[in-house]
Amino acid sequence: MNPLLQKLQPYPFERLRQLFAGVTPPANLRPISLGIGEPKHPTPAFIEKALMENLAGLAVYPATGGEPALKQAGAGWLARRYGLKVDPATQLLPVNGSREALFAFAQTVVDPANDAVVVCPNPFYQIYEGAALLAGATPFYAPSDPARNFAIDWDQVPDAVWARTRLLFVCSPGNPTGAVMPLEEWKRLFELSDRYGFVIASDECYSEIYFRDEPPLGGLQAAAQLGRSDFRRLVAFTSLSKRSNVPGLRSGFVAGDAAILKQFLLYRTYHGGAMSPVVQAASVAAWNDEAHVVDNRALYRQKFAEVTPVLAEVMDVALPDAGFYLWAGVEGSDESFARDLLAQYNVTVLPGSYLAREVAGRNPGTGRVRMALVADTAECLEAAQRIARFVRERRALR
Ligand SMILES: Cc1ncc(COP(=O)(O)O)c(C=O)c1O
Numbered sequence: 001m002n003p004l005l006q007k008l009q010p011y012p013f014e015r016l017r018q019l020f021a022g023v024t025p026p027a028n029l030r031p032i033s034l035g036i037g038e039p040k041h042p043t044p045a046f047i048e049k050a051l052m053e054n055l056a057g058l059a060v061y062p063a064t065g066g067e068p069a070l071k072q073a074g075a076g077w078l079a080r081r082y083g084l085k086v087d088p089a090t091q092l093l094p095v096n097g098s099r100e101a102l103f104a105f106a107q108t109v110v111d112p113a114n115d116a117v118v119v120c121p122n123p124f125y126q127i128y129e130g131a132a133l134l135a136g137a138t139p140f141y142a143p144s145d146p147a148r149n150f151a152i153d154w155d156q157v158p159d160a161v162w163a164r165t166r167l168l169f170v171c172s173p174g175n176p177t178g179a180v181m182p183l184e185e186w187k188r189l190f191e192l193s194d195r196y197g198f199v200i201a202s203d204e205c206y207s208e209i210y211f212r213d214e215p216p217l218g219g220l221q222a223a224a225q226l227g228r229s230d231f232r233r234l235v236a237f238t239s240l241s242k243r244s245n246v247p248g249l250r251s252g253f254v255a256g257d258a259a260i261l262k263q264f265l266l267y268r269t270y271h272g273g274a275m276s277p278v279v280q281a282a283s284v285a286a287w288n289d290e291a292h293v294v295d296n297r298a299l300y301r302q303k304f305a306e307v308t309p310v311l312a313e314v315m316d317v318a319l320p321d322a323g324f325y326l327w328a329g330v331e332g333s334d335e336s337f338a339r340d341l342l343a344q345y346n347v348t349v350l351p352g353s354y355l356a357r358e359v360a361g362r363n364p365g366t367g368r369v370r371m372a373l374v375a376d377t378a379e380c381l382e383a384a385q386r387i388a389r390f391v392r393e394r395r396a397l398r
Pocket of ligand 1: 037096203205240241242252
C-alpha cells in the first residue's frame, strides 16, 4: 500500500457521521440539511437536452485535450466574463469537475524533494490537503482573519516556508468564508511566486454566485490587469457544477500558464482524465449560455436576503461576498452546537473546526459553523427560524 494514504484525514462528513451517532432527531420535524455544499437548484432543461441529443458520443473514445468546440466555448466565456484573451489550444484544458483537477494538478506540479510544502488557506476545501499529502508534500495552513472579512493572513507564512513551497492553493470566492481576493492580494501573491518560484492554483468554482455589485475578480483577470498576460505559474480552475447546477455532470476547465498545462495534459493522458464527448457537448451549451446563470444568481440573492437577517439576530453572521455558504460564529463549541441542533431541531450544519486544522494551538474554524444555503428559499428560511429558536432557548438556559 502507498504509505501516504495513512496521512489522509477523515473527511468532514465522516466526522459528522461520528458526531451524530446515537442522536435521535425529533420525528415531528422534517430533516433539513445545510451540511453538504451540493447545488440543489434545478438543472436547466437545455443542458439536459444537449446531453440527450449527443448520446452518439458514447461510441467513441474522447481525446484528453478536449474537443475544439469545448475549448472555444471555455475561452469565449473567459473573454465575456473577464475580458481575457486565452489561446484555447495551449492555455485551456477540460477537466471532469474541479475536484479531480485540483487533486491531479498537485501530482503534476509538486516535486516532493527537499521538504516540499503546499500552502493552502485555513479553513479550506479538503481536497487541497489530500492532494498535497499524496504528492509527498507537507501542507502549510495560512489562517483566515475574521477581523478582515476572513481574508487570508499570508503574513503568517514564514519566509522559510515560502522558500520550500511548490504549490499554493487559493480559493476565491472562498469556501467556507465566501471572501473574494482583491487585486492587491493577488499582486502580493504574484510577487511571492516570482521570488520563490511556486505555482498558484486558483480555485474559482463559486465565481458566479455573488452578492456584491462587482463580480468577483478572477485570478487570470488579476494577472492580466497586472501585465502578466502569459499567466506565468498561474492556473485557474473553474466548474459548471455551481454555475449551472450540474454537480453530477462533472465538467469544468483549467486555464493559464501554457507550459504548465502541457505537463498537466501529459499527466492526464496517463491518468485517464478525458471527458466524455456527451458531457463535452452539454458543457458547450452550458458555457455558451449566460441567461440561466443570471437567473440562478438571482435565486441565491433572494434566498440570502431573506435568510441572513433571521440568523444575524441570534448569531455572528453577515452576507458574504460570494458563494453559497454562511460562515457563522456560535457561542460555545461548534461541535456541540451542531449535535444539539440536530437533536432538538433536526437541522444539520457542519462544525467549522472540521474544515480547518489547528496551527500554533489555534483552529480558525473553532466556534463557527458552515451553513450551505442550497435548498429552496422556503426550506432554508425554515431552517433559519429553527436555528434562531434553538439559539434563544440555549441562551435562556445559560
Ligand atoms: C472550494 C471548492 N472547490 C472545488 C470544488 C469541487 O467542485 P466540482 O468538482 O464539482 O467542480 C468544491 C465543491 O464543493 C469546492 O467547494
